[in-house]
Amino acid sequence: MGLHKLHKQQVVDPSSILSNLHNQSNLTEKLQCLLEFIKQRHCFINRIAVARYDETTDIIKTYTHATEGKNPIPLYQTRLSESKSLTEIMEQRKPRILNNMNPLRSLKSEHSKKVTELGFQSSYTVPMFQGDQFLGFVFFNSSIFNAMKQNVVTDLTVIAHLINVLIVNELSFIKTTKCLTQSVATLANYRDLETGQHLIRVSHFSRIIARNLAKEAGLSDEYVELIFTFAPLHDIGKIAVADAVLCKCGKLTDEEFIMMQSHTTQGREMIEKLQNNLELLSPQSCEILKNIIYSHHEKWDGTGYPDKISGDAIPLEARITSVADVFDALTSKRIYKDPWPVDKAIDYLMEKRGSQFDANCVLKFLENRDEIESIIDKFHETYEPGITI
Amino acid sequence: MGLHKLHKQQVVDPSSILSNLHNQSNLTEKLQCLLEFIKQRHCFINRIAVARYDETTDIIKTYTHATEGKNPIPLYQTRLSESKSLTEIMEQRKPRILNNMNPLRSLKSEHSKKVTELGFQSSYTVPMFQGDQFLGFVFFNSSIFNAMKQNVVTDLTVIAHLINVLIVNELSFIKTTKCLTQSVATLANYRDLETGQHLIRVSHFSRIIARNLAKEAGLSDEYVELIFTFAPLHDIGKIAVADAVLCKCGKLTDEEFIMMQSHTTQGREMIEKLQNNLELLSPQSCEILKNIIYSHHEKWDGTGYPDKISGDAIPLEARITSVADVFDALTSKRIYKDPWPVDKAIDYLMEKRGSQFDANCVLKFLENRDEIESIIDKFHETYEPGITI
Incomplete structure (x- = not known):
């Protein structure tokens, strides 16, 4: 293996792309780095988005996303119960592969409309959990039909679970802060x-x-x-x-x-x-x-x-x-x-x-x-x- | 695609293997599930191990591992400074691929001895970081030579970074507990x-x-x-x-x-x-x-x-x-x-x-x-x- 080849290998070295994950960057930057990584293998993946679920309001909100090019993604917010297909993915705890999103275009739900407006043809949707608690979804989109073949899906699944762990991390920070402040407040209150x-x-x-x-x-x-x-x-x-x-x-x-x-x-x-x-x-x-x-x-x-x-x-x-x-x-x-x-x-x-x-x-x-x-x-x-x- | 094929696909569904990651299981169980997942693609990977670094003592300790079969892995503990190769991986923040571990057998370091005793022929070692803080290593081993080809390494890299995020999670739990208890202690002490x-x-x-x-x-x-x-x-x-x-x-x-x-x-x-x-x-x-x-x-x-x-x-x-x-x-x-x-x-x-x-x-x-x-x-x-x- 010549030096030139070695050099080329380093340029696309997946570990150097992924190493940004562990810097102080926020979730959006982390998603961008994951999109860049996945595109090394499957250049037709154009978007990763994370939607968080709030159970007190039943609302699913786009939390953050990484999208290729300048295509701005309108944030959407919808009640989970209004999307039959998302509810199914959540309840069955199973991802959904869509290699042709055209049928979605005829649906009337807010969610289907928003998603198809963006011109994507394939999607892969993975539900996120922490134990039994449902946290939301990771969406992968491609602008080509039939993008989600088995090997692609397997790669995206690992990425989805990595994102799931990152989300758990963020939540545990918030949970901890609450726990800390409540405990101190309760102690102060003792007198x-x-x-x-x-x-x-x-x-x-x-x-x-x-x-x-x-x-x-x-x-x-x-x-x-x-x-x-x-x-x-x-x-x-x-x-x-x-x-x-x-x-x-x-x-x-x-x-x-x-x-x-x-x-x-x-x-x-x-x-x-x-x-x-x-x-x-x-x-x-x-x-x-x-x-x-x-x-x-x-x-x-x-x-x-x-x-x-x-x-x-x-x-x-x-x-x-x-x-x-x-x-x-x-x-x-x-x-x-x-x-x-x-x-x-x-x-x-x-x-x-x-x-x-x-x-x-x-x-x-x-x-x-x-x-x-x-x-x-x-x-x-x-x-x-x-x-x- | 017949029903039979669909059923077979579900059996090896990578997302169902990985979904255990987000249950209440501990890190060891999580590593086992990651090993099972990676073996679906690369059955010759026999071991994932995580070693944690303690900077106050310069000691690298096996933290946990998942190893195929009954092969018991003796826990090892060594000073990082005693292993030249590990120090290099840490300092350069770059993984190391070894497709023939024989040269290691002649080395005298504690670390090289322990690793080669296990009969592995290939290894891939990824350093873990949180920002600039070095956390330790993820080791992947195979009992065959030349196991770590580019596509294998790319797959293992994602897994290594997923493990890195899991470790950050565990650490943030410990850090939080310390922070919580110290704050409460300081407040109590006010009077x-x-x-x-x-x-x-x-x-x-x-x-x-x-x-x-x-x-x-x-x-x-x-x-x-x-x-x-x-x-x-x-x-x-x-x-x-x-x-x-x-x-x-x-x-x-x-x-x-x-x-x-x-x-x-x-x-x-x-x-x-x-x-x-x-x-x-x-x-x-x-x-x-x-x-x-x-x-x-x-x-x-x-x-x-x-x-x-x-x-x-x-x-x-x-x-x-x-x-x-x-x-x-x-x-x-x-x-x-x-x-x-x-x-x-x-x-x-x-x-x-x-x-x-x-x-x-x-x-x-x-x-x-x-x-x-x-x-x-x-x-x-x-x-x-x-x-x-």
Whole structure:
């Protein structure tokens, strides 16, 4: 074997193409590198796409894709139950080979339309699982007919399973972050008067607001999930406040009130100290977490604490959590008060919108009264003393 | 295509073989499934093995393997620097193809000997990375010469990268668990008189004991790492003890002492409550963690608390942490005392071996006096008030 041949071999060395998989690149870059790899063998494969499934909404969404050339792929989103063929692939846990996509063109489903619009003639669809949990699909497409012969399918299957493992990896990161933050929140709560159920409700209420704001404010799915994940940590700084102040039943003196207020500053300091340990959180995520902890007692009109900032200067995530936190405090029982009826609490939010609260956050929250009540029902107080997870 | 042919195709359906990858199986089972898959195409591949690299010791260890037939593979362990060829593969980040392993037989290195003893004639070795961090190797072996032709190598390369992603997954689980437990320990410590440095030292001291005990007690590498990970959590229950008791400088009354002692019970309760959140920890790991928290104040002669159990009835992990914790308390400065010199603290451990402490744990600890002193040096107290991570 001459040097020239050796050199040529190195150029197409599959291992050097694949080695990018293990750099810090994101999933999209990883898919691109897998497409490049598979095209060395089967140049007629033009696209790899990953669609994720969200079981709470039954929605299948394109998560990411690698597509050859400049052909832009419109993101699609559909209910799984609306696609009979995808549902079948999921239920039977078996891939589907289509070597002629023409029959799909006559189908009316959103999914079939979107897929055939792109001009592909063959497709191979592999369901992804983690244990029994269905995660979504990997789609391979080719612009030629009969592309998915047995040997091609075998090669694509390995790639599909590699992608499956990459997805499991990403999910385990998110799951872990949730687990970490929930555990810390529960521990912090051990000394608090409030129950774990309060934290769960605040978490859900915050998500309602963020989700309803998302479209007009251009918030990403990821941001909404981070709000949901981090909202229960808003009072974590209370762990550092002395019992004498934290557990006092009567009215606080001015000095004690200052100590109590310090929970926002102390909380942010904690997170800053923890930042080394929390290396699994990205700097952006950490910023959101710190903003919630530090600024959830600021008021829209600048009369809150610790910085007396106002309006848009208060980070959105803190404005969201503040509405959720106060609403839940009002509708919960406390040693010194009965729970307010939902109507009365809503009146309070409406009255204080534009002074205490971001008016838009209040309005977006109240768009879903049914959902609010179902959260109150689902996560009601238990009589167990101490914490409840 | 007749039904018979379709049935036959399903039997060797590569996707059904690979679907086991995403069940709850461990890495060994996953390798077996990958070997089965690759043998469908290249029946002469007889073995896949994964070796992990530990950079603190420069040791390469067989982590797991799948080997065809009953041929038992002796585990080997070697310093990476002792194998010139493996070092080269690692440094150049390029796989190595060997289609004739005979030349290896004349080499004297431990690694070459072990590999050729197995009767393999061809091998393909792929280094694993996560970003710039070298993780180890994937080895493929065949008992025939010239097995590693280009198309075989390409197939094996995808498998190697799939294994690389699986390893990254396992590591991220361990990293996460450490991160979670350290963060919680640091938070719990926020109200405590002790510093974060104390927790780090106890962690290292505990690992010395566990490691030195490992051979005679048959402890796994995993157990030793869990001890290291969980030791800093031993006092987590103090988060639930009132300030008045926890922060009291003078002698505790009997009643206060009982409250202080309750940190073991409270700590275990916390972990039990958290167990749902800590779903990333296996039940076995959770048991070890709870034993450390609940029983680290038991004494060998049965005079400790909370259960007054004695001898072997005290879980080993609690006996280990107890020696490490007391030794560090003695050699550290406290408000009420100067740090003891190392010699005096060692005398104390020796005097109390067999009464307060498991004598064997004390002896194994003292085998490494140099290491103990280097840990004291490395993680000495800082003057920053509050916590130190």
